[in-house]
Amino acid sequence: MRDVSLNSIPTIATDLAWLDDPVIAAGLVTLQAGALRAVLAPNVGGALAAFYEITPDGPLHWLRPAVPEAFVERDPLKMASFPLFPYCNRIRDARFEFDGATVDLTGNDLRFAHALHGNAWRHPWQVGARTESAVELQFEHQPDAGVPGDWPFRYRAQQRVELRDGALHITMSAQNLSSRPMPFGMGHHPYYPRTAQTRVHANVQAMWHADADVLPTHLGPHPAVDALRDGMSADAFDLDNNFANWSREAVIAWPDEHRQLTMTAEAPFDHMVVFAPANDPQLCVEPVTNTTDSFNAAGQREQVGGCVLQPGEEIAATLTWTPLRAS
Template sequence: MADSPRLLRLQAGTLRLDVAPDAGGSIARFEGTWDRGGRQGRVDWLRPASEQGLARRNPLAMASFPLVPFCNRIRDGRASFEGRDIRMPPNHPGDPSSPHPLHGIGWLRPWTVTLAGGHHASLRLEEPASAAWPWRFAAEQHLELTDQALRVTMTVTNHDTAAMPVGIGHHPYFPHPPGTRLTSPAAAMWMGDSQVMPTTLEANDVVARLREGVVLADLDLDNNFVGWEHRTLVEWPLDQHGPRRSLVMEAHPPLDYFVLYCPRGYDHFCAEPVSQCTDWLNLLPHYGRGPLGGARLAPGETLEARFTLAPRWE
């Protein structure tokens, strides 16, 4: 087994963040301490990276990882944009046979540390053009930890000579003990086929339940949501991990969409702030940008996205 990658540690008040630049620029751990009635303990606000995952530098075993220059999947890795063809091979570390590459490029590359301090860390990725993604670009992540929240700012800059399509986001894994509730208002949900590729857009019962708040164990989803109101509330009950607690994830445009991955029976789920939906480039001619998102960056142009994770005790 390979040695575990280096970790950058940020600390502020009761919160602690570990970042793994060599494992796709991922967050490896986001945790806090609690003190109630003389009892003390630690709680993970995100699912912590496993030792094996760290040793293998596997982003899918991390607490969260960046999504750039696109989010979710592209059908068969094939799309075209303004005269350039994307020919991306399968890239799923756990399922090499999956024909639909996912999550972009940044999550599978080591990132360069450009700043590391007590409360701040900055990472950078430079990516040349290739057949898989025929545009040269750079991406950055700025992570700031306060005693109240984690703030993440991401940018992607087009360093090519032609306009580039782009999506941006992050992929947090949250603990899912029994009784976890989620409230996440949105307008509609993309229904998917057996390969988790979008087929139709619906304002259905799931959308209504998420708006009011739902026990996650009642859902079994891997779907994109449109018209997200930029706020998701996660609530955890009193349990062996600690007192009643919650976390608010808030984002700003262009993170106007979110993905909810909550397979029944799993001990974690994902609620991902993203700027575009699955296979947006291939679906744009049929549905337009509104239900799909995504951006067009001219040469030299930069797209910025921001979100926060704010834990709180009840």
């Protein structure tokens, strides 16, 4: 595992070199408030490309910054974070039953055996109102019966991204524009810098165990539940799991670097995903409104999450990431 100390964090000349590329920069929105910066890539799934702090030694990254290929390939998976609409994580075999009919999402992305992360992350977003420290992004989905696996419900998704009070705030909202009810879930998919000393703190009640396809099998105890409460090492387990009934607050800490990032969420972000694969530099702690495969999952609503939006109904909630450095 690569161990990055505070003194060895790459400078802006290397890890953010894409900011100096005029072609890439033309499609970016940079927000600033004091020393904090947030860079948005609306054309790449409405993703967040970087969230960092200006320091005398260069940028101090609170999220893993995008790599140059992310812009060329238009791949949100290589960004700092990206929005999940109208559901989070996987749907088994890309299909589910809803309102007496089968919703077949087969073919919506041939890279994956199961439908993944909805569809908003695969499309460009429109830039709306903007100030120096805030921007509104919008995506509207119009179903196309000629596109295999297209989401069959019309909806509008929005993100208001703002740097305020020393923190990053993202308000996510959606409205069902269909004439019929629509199953729904949303979330954000942040990647954090991962070192040998990284710790994740969260109060959770249980973990969804998963099969080889990373699809949930049952909700129950796991050593990670207690470890998270005490401050779990990112290397402690091989995780790609949902955790139920968290306190809607998690802390990602780098004790050797004397800093931490607190993520808080409003209801209905009542579920949390931890992606911390073994022998891998990736680390995600994701606030979501539904478990993986929630449209197929058997269980009570508070266990699986998600909801059904009636025609015209809207939903909105805010996520906040607050950095803290020891003086």
